[in-house]
Amino acid sequence: MPVSTRSHINSQDQNGPNTVQRTRPSSDQEETHVSFPLRNPHHGLKEKMKALTLLYEQQKKASSTLRNLSPKPEEKRFSTHPSVDLLSSCKKNERDFKETKDSEQDNVMRENTMPTVPTLPNAKLNSAVTRTFLLPQPPVDVAKENLVMGPDRFIGFPSFPRKANVSTTVARKLSMGSSVPQTEPREFLGKENVLEVEKLESVSEKNEASGSRILVFVRLRPMFKKEREAGLRCCVKIVNRKDVYLTEFPNDNDYLRLKRVRGRHFTFDASFSDSTSQQEVYSTTTVELVEAVFQGRNGSVFCYGATGAGKTYTMLGTVENPGVMVLAIKDLFTKIRQRSCDGNHAVHLSYLEVYNETVRDLLSPGRPLVLREDKQGIIAAGLTQYRAYSTDEVMALLQRGNQNRTTEPTRANETSSRSHAILQVVVEYRVKDASMNVVNRVGKLSLIDLAGSERALATDQRTLRSLEGANINRSLLALSSCINALVEGKKHIPYRNSKLTQLLKDSLGGACNTVMIANISPSNLSFGETQNTLHWADRAKEIRTKACEANVEIQHLPETETDQAKLLLELQKENRELRVQLARQQQKLLTLQAQSLAANASPTPHQFPLS
Numbered sequence: 001m002p003v004s005t006r007s008h009i010n011s012q013d014q015n016g017p018n019t020v021q022r023t024r025p026s027s028d029q030e031e032t033h034v035s036f037p038l039r040n041p042h043h044g045l046k047e048k049m050k051a052l053t054l055l056y057e058q059q060k061k062a063s064s065t066l067r068n069l070s071p072k073p074e075e076k077r078f079s080t081h082p083s084v085d086l087l088s089s090c091k092k093n094e095r096d097f098k099e100t101k102d103s104e105q106d107n108v109m110r111e112n113t114m115p116t117v118p119t120l121p122n123a124k125l126n127s128a129v130t131r132t133f134l135l136p137q138p139p140v141d142v143a144k145e146n147l148v149m150g151p152d153r154f155i156g157f158p159s160f161p162r163k164a165n166v167s168t169t170v171a172r173k174l175s176m177g178s179s180v181p182q183t184e185p186r187e188f189l190g191k192e193n194v195l196e197v198e199k200l201e202s203v204s205e206k207n208e209a210s211g212s213r214i215l216v217f218v219r220l221r222p223m224f225k226k227e228r229e230a231g232l233r234c235c236v237k238i239v240n241r242k243d244v245y246l247t248e249f250p251n252d253n254d255y256l257r258l259k260r261v262r263g264r265h266f267t268f269d270a271s272f273s274d275s276t277s278q279q280e281v282y283s284t285t286t287v288e289l290v291e292a293v294f295q296g297r298n299g300s301v302f303c304y305g306a307t308g309a310g311k312t313y314t315m316l317g318t319v320e321n322p323g324v325m326v327l328a329i330k331d332l333f334t335k336i337r338q339r340s341c342d343g344n345h346a347v348h349l350s351y352l353e354v355y356n357e358t359v360r361d362l363l364s365p366g367r368p369l370v371l372r373e374d375k376q377g378i379i380a381a382g383l384t385q386y387r388a389y390s391t392d393e394v395m396a397l398l399q400r401g402n403q404n405r406t407t408e409p410t411r412a413n414e415t416s417s418r419s420h421a422i423l424q425v426v427v428e429y430r431v432k433d434a435s436m437n438v439v440n441r442v443g444k445l446s447l448i449d450l451a452g453s454e455r456a457l458a459t460d461q462r463t464l465r466s467l468e469g470a471n472i473n474r475s476l477l478a479l480s481s482c483i484n485a486l487v488e489g490k491k492h493i494p495y496r497n498s499k500l501t502q503l504l505k506d507s508l509g510g511a512c513n514t515v516m517i518a519n520i521s522p523s524n525l526s527f528g529e530t531q532n533t534l535h536w537a538d539r540a541k542e543i544r545t546k547a548c549e550a551n552v553e554i555q556h557l558p559e560t561e562t563d564q565a566k567l568l569l570e571l572q573k574e575n576r577e578l579r580v581q582l583a584r585q586q587q588k589l590l591t592l593q594a595q596s597l598a599a600n601a602s603p604t605p606h607q608f609p610l611s
C-alpha cells in the first residue's frame with residue numbers, strides 16, 4: 001500500500017544499512033544537545049537493553065532448566081480448533097530455533113519475551129455464532145504495553161500512518177528482485193526439495209522481469225480417517241510437485257457409466273502433496289515476501305478453497321505444526337533481531353474479519369468498521385493497530401483475535417471459519433545511510449484466511465447459517481468476478497461488489513507481491529468443490545499485479561531550525577519508547593530472578609532425610 005510521498009531510490013541505497021557509519025553519543029547528551037549531524041540519542045539505552053535482554057534470557061534458561069528437573073506436566077491436547085492455541089507452539093519452536101542459532105546470535109539483541117500464557121484445557125466446541133472457546137486472556141502487560149504505545153485507533157487498514165515528514169527528497173525502487181536474499185528455507189527442506197525450490201526461484205525471477213504475476217500454489221490435505229472408513233476415494237494426484245491430476249469417478253449407482261473415468265490436469269507454480277510440512281509450504285510460498293517487506297514492498301498471501309479443505313490449517317496451523325501466519329511472524333522477528341544493530345524497526349499489527357458483509361476489528365471488537373477509500377487505498381476507519389515488540393506478543397494478539405473470530409461447525413468442518421480473516425503486519429525499518437540521511441522503508445504483509453464456500457443445504461434455508469453461507473458465497477463470487485475482469489484486462493474491476501474484494505483490491509490489482517494458496521480435499525465426495533477451486537486458481541495464475549515498488553523515503557538531514565527541532569522531537573519520542581521497553585525488560589528480569597530465588601529456596605521433600 002502506498003505511503004504518502006515516494007520517488008525513485010538511487011542505486012547508492014542498495015548498499016543498505018551495512019554501510020552506515022554511526023557514532024554514539026553519551027547518554028547525558030541525549031536529550032539536551034542539538035548538534036549536527038544529528039545522532040541517535042538512545043544508543044546508550046540500546047546497549048543497556050541488549051545487556052539486560054541477554055541477562056534475562058540467561059535467567060530464563062536457568063529457571064527453565066530448574067523447571068525441567070521437576071516431572072513433566074501432561075502433554076497439552078486440543079479439544080477445540082487447534083489453531084487458537086499458538087503461543088505455546090511458538091515458544092517451543094522459538095526455543096528450538098534459539099538452540100540452533102544461539103552461538104551465532106550471542107552478539108545480537110534478543111527480542112522481548114513474555115510470560116507463557118496458560119491454556120485452559122477442554123474448551124468446548126460451541127455452535128454459537130461467535131467463537132466461544134475458553135481461552136486465556138492475553139497477558140495483562142500486552143494490553144498495558146499497547147496502551148503505552150497505542151493503540152493508534154485512527155490508523156486505517158491498508159495504510160500506515162505517516163509521521164510528519166522532514167523529507168525533501170523521496171526515493172522509489174522497483175519490484176521484488178533477485179536482491180531478495182534467500183536466507184532461511186533450505187535447511188528445512190529435504191534434498192529433493194532443494195531442486196524444486198531452485199525451480200521456483202526461477203519462477204520469481206521471471207516474475208521480476210515481467211512485472212508481478214500472482215504466484216499460485218495448491219495444497220492437498222490428507223484424507224481423514226472418517227473419510228477412508230466411509231469408503232471415499234482419493235480423486236487428486238500430485239505429480240512432479242507441480243501437476244495436479246483430478247479424477248472424476250463414476251457414481252456407484254450410475255451403472256451405464258461405471259467404467260467411465262474422466263480426469264483433468266492443472267499445473268501450478270508448485271503443488272503440495274498431503275505429506276508436505278508446514279515449514280515447506282511457508283518456505284516455498286511466503287519466505288520471500290517476508291524478506292521483501294523489509295525492503296519496503298507489500299506482500300499478500302491468501303488461502304482459498306472449499307470448507308474443510310485446510311485453509312485455516314495452512315494459515316494458522318496447530319501447536320505442533322504452526323502455519324504460515326505464525327512462521328511468518330517468527331521469521332519477521334528473527335530477521336529484526338539479526339538486523340537490530342543496523343537500524344530501528346517498528347512492527348504494527350491489525351487483525352480484522354469480514355463476517356456477513358460487515359468488517360470487524362478482531363483485536364478490539366466493537367462496532368462494525370466502515371471502509372473508506374482515500375489516496376492511500378481502502379481504509380477500515382477505526383481499525384486498531386498494535387505495536388508489537390516480539391513474536392510472543394504477536395502470538396498473544398493473534399490468539400485474542402482468533403477467540404473473537406466467527407466459527408461454527410459445518411457439514412464438512414467442525415470448526416469452520418465463517419468469516420474472512422485478514423492479519424496485516426506493517427514493518428517500518430529506519431536506517432541512516434552513509435550521508436546521515438534517514439532512509440525509511442515501510443512494507444506491509446497481509447495474511448488472509450478466507451472462509452470456505454459450501455453448498456447450500458435445503459434444510460439451511462432462512463437460518464443464520466444459510467445467510468452466512470450466502471454471504472460467503474457472494475463475496476467469493478465477487479472475488480471470482482474480479483479475477484475474471486483482471487485476467488481479461490477489463491478497465492473496470494468490480495471490487496465494490498463485496499467488502500472482501502474491496503479489502504483485497506491492493507493484493508489483486510495493486511502494487512503487491514501476491515501469493516494464492518488453493519487448498520483442496522482429496523475426497524471424491526468433494527470433487528465438484530475441488531474442481532471449482534482448481535479452476536479459479538488456474539485463472540488467478542494469469543493475474544498480473546502492478547510492479548511492486550518499494551516504499552522508501554529518504555529524509556535528508558534537516559537544514560532549517562524547525563526541521564531540526566522536529567527531528568529532535570521524533571528522536572526524543574523514540575527515546576521515551578525505548579525507555580519504556582527497558583523498564584519492562586527490567587521488570588521481567590526482576591520477576592524471573594525472584595522466581596528462581598524462590599525455586600532455589602523452596603526445599604523439595606527428598607532433600608530432608610527421614611528421621
Ligand SMILES: Nc1ncnc2c1ncn2[C@@H]1O[C@H](COP(=O)(O)OP(=O)(O)OP(=O)(O)O)[C@@H](O)[C@H]1O
Binds near residue numbers: 305
Ligand atoms: N495439511 C493438513 N495436514 C493435517 N491436517 C489437516 C491439513 N489440512 C487440513 N487439516 C485438518 O482438516 C480439518 C479442516 O481444516 P481447516 O479447518 O483448515 O479447513 P478450512 O478450509 O479452513 O475450512 P473452513 O473454510 O470451513 O474454515 C482440520 O481438522 C485440520 O486440522
